[in-house]
Amino acid sequence: MARRRRVASVRPDQSFKGRQFTAEVILWAVRWYLMFPISYRDLELMLADRGVDVAHTTLFRWTQTYAPEIEKRIRPHLRPSNGSWRVDETYVRVKGRWMYLYCAVDSRSQTIDFLLSAKRDAEAAKRFFRKALGQPHTVNPRTITVDKNPAYPCAVEQMKEGGELWRFSRLRQVKFLNNIVEQDHRRVKRLARPGLGFGGFHTARRTLAGYEVMAMIRKGQVREIGGRDMRAQAAFVAKLFQIAP
Structure with missing residues (x-):
């Protein structure tokens, strides 16, 4: 009797497990902070204007967690x-x-x-x-x-x-x-x-990694993604975390 082949299943990305907000909201906030000259308090107000109530300290933690993760995942696609x-x-x-x-x-x-x-x-x-x-x-x-x-x-x-x-x-x-x-x-x-x-060396290193990687995207360094195509860029970052845009 022939053995049944096991179908490999793709494990869902666990990067956002336990977060109060959805992955889409988190990635949107992190991307905008790293692309534009705004403070965490400014971003807090921007999100509140869109019905998302999140503290600026939480935005800081998101950036510290996901900026270096985006940088790591984007490298093979440059x-x-x-x-x-x-x-x-x-x-x-x-x-x-x-x-x-x-x-x-x-x-x-x-x-x-x-x-x-x-x-x-x-x-x-x-x-x-x-x-x-x-x-x-x-x-x-x-x-x-x-x-x-x-x-x-x-x-x-x-x-x-x-x-x-x-x-x-x-x-x-x-x-x-x-x-x-x-x-x-x-x-x-x-x-x-x-x-x-x-506020510290490691804080600076993680944030600067986010600044630089978003600059790479906007320079058009990612294969098949235009430097001015914001929707394609957002979809690409979401895809890095196995999130449907």
Whole structure:
């Protein structure tokens, strides 16, 4: 007697189990907070205007939980970046102290990766390069354009010697070529301004991951999703969590 084949069943996503509000409401709120320069209290009023009574502290917890989850789930769906990297870092205030947000884009302004660091030195630069090289949509860079920060040549040389970076990668220290990555820095500062800084390193890291991943979507980096098609973007994020739009 032939054995019956077992039909594999898809387990429902448990990310929203136990939440008072529906997944659709939560994802809507998180997406809007990460896309537009508004505070949690502003978002609380916007939701109340639509009949959803939720405290700004709850909105904060949603963002801390789901922003990094969206970032993790979206990575495999990104279009490949090219080998012309533009790398720069900017200051971010975290609990009254200045931290450093490393960011890299390619020559088409597509985001390669980002990293929040407490220090701005060769070790931080190497951590950032390793993180960027480990992403599924990136390639070993042909050129790396940076500013005059002396940490970059040291980091690149050490990574080449260790075989972590292509030995023919060319480092260019030309500040004006990094204008496109500085545009990303201005966007992050505009989004963070209503919140008046971050209360802690991990809070900042999770929120910044959300800012960056929503920017990737709006830049059109997700395959088959237009950068200005808000409905398609919302449906795509819902699909990441196995939610019917």
